[in-house]
Amino acid sequence: xxLYQNRVFGEFDYIVVGAGSAGCVLxxxxxxxxxxxxLLLEAGGRDWNPWIHVPVGYFKTxxxxxxxxxxxxxxxxxxxxxxxxxxxxxxxxxxxxxxGLLYIRGQHQDYDDWAALxxxxxxxxxxxxxxxxxxCQSRGExxxxxxxxxxxxxxxxxxxxxxxRFIEAARQxxxxxxxxxxxxxxxxxxxxxxTAHKGLRCSSAxxxxxxxxxRPNLTLLTHAHTRRILLEGKQATGIEFExxxxxxxxxxxxxxxxxxxxxxxxxxLQCSGIGEPEHLASVGVDCRHPLPGVGENLQDHLQIxxxxxxxxxxxxDEVNNTLKKMGVGMQYALSRTGPLTLAASQVYxxxxxxxxxxxxxxxxxxxxxxxxxxxxxxxxxxxxxASVCQLRPHSRGRIRIRSADPHQYPSIQPNYLSAEEDCxxxxxxxxxxxxxxxxxxxxxxxxDEYVPGRQYQSDEExxxxxxxxxxxxYHPTSTCKMGQxxxxxxxxxxxxxxxTGLRVADASIMPVIVSGNTNAPSIMIGEKAADMIKExxxxx
Numbered sequence: 408x409x410l411y412q413n414r415v416f417g418e419f420d421y422i423v424v425g426a427g428s429a430g431c432v433l434x435x436x437x438x439x440x441x442x443x444x445x446l447l448l449e450a451g452g453r454d455w456n457p458w459i460h461v462p463v464g465y466f467k468t469x470x471x472x473x474x475x476x477x478x479x480x481x482x483x484x485x486x487x488x489x490x491x492x493x494x495x496x497x498x499x500x501x502x503x504x505x506x507g508l509l510y511i512r513g514q515h516q517d518y519d520d521w522a523a524l525x526x527x528x529x530x531x532x533x534x535x536x537x538x539x540x541x542x543c544q545s546r547g548e549x550x551x552x553x554x555x556x557x558x559x560x561x562x563x564x565x566x567x568x569x570x571x572r573f574i575e576a577a578r579q580x581x582x583x584x585x586x587x588x589x590x591x592x593x594x595x596x597x598x599x600x601x602t603a604h605k606g607l608r609c610s611s612a613x614x615x616x617x618x619x620x621x622r623p624n625l626t627l628l629t630h631a632h633t634r635r636i637l638l639e640g641k642q643a644t645g646i647e648f649e650x651x652x653x654x655x656x657x658x659x660x661x662x663x664x665x666x667x668x669x670x671x672x673x674x675x676l677q678c679s680g681i682g683e684p685e686h687l688a689s690v691g692v693d694c695r696h697p698l699p700g701v702g703e704n705l706q707d708h709l710q711i712x713x714x715x716x717x718x719x720x721x722x723x724d725e726v727n728n729t730l731k732k733m734g735v736g737m738q739y740a741l742s743r744t745g746p747l748t749l750a751a752s753q754v755y756x757x758x759x760x761x762x763x764x765x766x767x768x769x770x771x772x773x774x775x776x777x778x779x780x781x782x783x784x785x786x787x788x789x790x791x792x793a794s795v796c797q798l799r800p801h802s803r804g805r806i807r808i809r810s811a812d813p814h815q816y817p818s819i820q821p822n823y824l825s826a827e828e829d830c831x832x833x834x835x836x837x838x839x840x841x842x843x844x845x846x847x848x849x850x851x852x853x854x855d856e857y858v859p860g861r862q863y864q865s866d867e868e869x870x871x872x873x874x875x876x877x878x879x880x881y882h883p884t885s886t887c888k889m890g891q892x893x894x895x896x897x898x899x900x901x902x903x904x905x906x907t908g909l910r911v912a913d914a915s916i917m918p919v920i921v922s923g924n925t926n927a928p929s930i931m932i933g934e935k936a937a938d939m940i941k942e943x944x945x946x947x
Contacts, residue, residue: 416655419446419626421940422646423664424633424675426451427501428926429913430666431611432541432933433940435557435618438625440946445624446657447616448631448648450671451497459504460608461739462601463749468505469494475505478670478819480879485802485824486709487874492780493819494881495668499629500612502668503926506881507751508601508608509772510560512538512589513921513928514798516766524918525891526899528935537934538589538927541614545600551590557614558930559604564748567775569721569791569852570598573754576846577771580839582758593757593922594767601750602926606743611930634813636663636679636909638695643909661944662908666933669883669915670806673702674817676887676896677808681906692811696905700894702817702886705804706920708770709823710794710880711833711873713840714777714786714858715849722746722776723785752794756843757923760797760835769836770923771795772880777857780878790857793843795836796880798922801826806886821883824874833873834866882925887915900939901932912936 423433426449434447456474458464468474470492478493496502515531522530539553545561548554577596578584585595602609619625628650637645637656645658665672676682680695682702687694725731725746738745752772760769777790804821824830837859844853859872887896887903896903897916903909914929921928940946 414653414655416650416657417446417626418658418660419444420659420661421664422446422448422657422659422662423666424448424646425501425665425667425671425913426499426612426616426627427496427666427668427913428503428611428929429933429936431500431614431616432930433664433666433912433937434625434627435615436934436937437940438619438622441622441624443624443946444626446626446628448633448646448657449499449627449629450632451499452629454499454504454610454612456498459498459500459610460613461747462508462603462606462608463747464608465505465507465751474498476670478816480819480821483821483823485822485874486877491821491879493670493879493883495670499616500610502881503602503611503930504608506926507924508603509750509752509924510589510600510602510927511755511923512931513923514593514766517919517921521889521918526889526918528899529889534931534935537931537938540934541930549590551587557618558602558611559609559614560600561603562600563598563750563753564606564744565746565753567722567753568719569717569775570753570773572719572848572852573773573791573793573843575848576843577756579846579848580842582756588755588757588923595758596754596756599750599752599755603748603750606739606748632813633667633675634678636675636681638679638906641696641905642907659908662910662940664936664940665909665911666913668913669705669886670817670819672911672913672915673806673886674808674813676701676903677817678811678813681903686807690808690810692808698896698904700888700896702806703803703894704885704888704918705806705819705821705883706800706802706885706917707804707821707823708796708798708880708882708920709800709877710772710796711836711877712792712794712858713837713844713856714790714792715844715853716855716857717789717791717852718854719789719852721789721791722749723787723789726776726785727787757798758839760832760839767922768798768832769795769839770798771840786857793840794880795840797829797832797836799920801828821879823877830870830873833877834869837869837872882920884914884917884920884925887911888918889916890918900943901936910936910940
């Protein structure tokens with residue numbers, strides 16, 4: 408102990424690592440009891456960048472090292488050896504401060520499947536109360552939605568002709584209209600809802616953390632980079648971290664909770680000597696606790712982006728016109744409406760890639776604009792984007808540290824399209840997109856398929872297009888999966904197997920990725936984790 412006496416930061420009941428989607432929830436709920444001392448550590452800075460709070464600001468915050476970790480994957484043979492940028496929030500709110508604001512929970516069966524894998528307490532009926540607890544739904548309360556939570560969920564404040572045509576075209580192909588994909592059923596086409604209020608982003612930091620910071624028993628430290636978990640035998644006792652050029656220790660008398668995300672949480676575990684022994688030895692880390700599943704089971708949604716040129720005007724025209732661009736800015740400043748309120752997509756479709764499936768296996772994100780990637784600017788012609796992803800991919804990747812240095816980024820190996828079924832779904836998904844584009848509502852206004860292009864026709868060519876024109880949709884999960892098998896990292900109470908006083912609570916615990924966007928489920932995980940911690944620790 409003498410080694411650490413001069414660098415102990417303090418002693419707390421709970422230490423939460425990561426002020427992201429789940430971490431902000433945990434900090435809020437755990438600090439509700441004024442007798443409980445909570446420390447929240449965030450490697451990034453405050454959410455003071457004004458672009459964080461403008462919904463379309465993700466064009467400015469993604470790939471910006473001031474707010475984004477700017478991860479890059481290893482070369483991936485499944486996508487022609489390409490390396491993909493993987494934005495992850497490095498700021499209060501985590502990725503909820505730079506994501507596309509889309510509020511999607513997934514399918515009821517996702518959570519029932521988690522429970523069927525032996526994860527007691529995680530069926531849809533059991534997690535629904537936590538979704539409702541978080542939510543302040545602008546449409547009002549019903550069996551599936553709440554109105555008393557801090558997370559604002561609202562309808563889009565933007566409508567465009569091309570989006571209406573896309574919805575009608577989907578219906579013409581047999582996809583039913585569904586105004587609430589977070590309600591009784593997910594299947595169908597409709598407008599997304601977004602985590603926004605009166606034209607401003609509602610991140611997890613704004614919803615959960617900002618109100619809680621008024622409490623004297625909650626301590627927040629930004630620019631605090633976690634180095635490792637402190638272990639005494641098989642007991643987690645605190646965190647070693649860096650802050651303002653110093654190495655400091657924080658002690659946890661009750662628990663340490665990792666909420667650093669699907670990349671950060673397994674990295675911290677591995678740097679602490681918790682992981683696969685041979686891998687840890689190969690990078691110079693002493694194995695303190697063998698747990699081979701740490702960093703394994705990586706899953707992500709891979710989107711295949713189709714771009715269609717149109718003869719009707721889209722947001723590309725507004726953005727590329729200087730006068731119209733000035734008008735867009737004025738509209739937002741005066742009324743918090745218009746294109747600057749745009750979420751990452753306007754229209755969703757959840758449907759089957761082929762006949763005979765019992766539930767949707769693909770999701771569309773339709774944008775009334777087109778660009779090569781966020782931050783590059785829109786194309787200089789009228790166009791819209793219809794990206795499509797497989798909801799429950801079979802391919803599995805991994806996250807592995809490269810050295811004992813916690814500042815060195817880990818190896819990210821998604822292994823996209825490595826499963827035969829994923830290749831089949833990719834090909835069928837492109838065919839579904841083309842059927843929608845050829846429907847009566849869209850065909851008259853489409854002048855060309857810009858990406859991937861009509862030269863891709865056979866199944867082999869369509870798979871080649873999927874490998875060439877796909878991108879992450881920013882949903883990494885499952886690298887500290889919940890379960891009871893040999894590759895599980897946490898149990899159904901989110902306690903790390905074999906270690907006392909240590910939990911993981913973020914998207915990394917998903918045994919199987921949810922059928923949709925991951926921010927709302929991550930917030931739910933934070934809510935449920937907080938309740939489980941209180942129950943297990945005897946709080947009232």
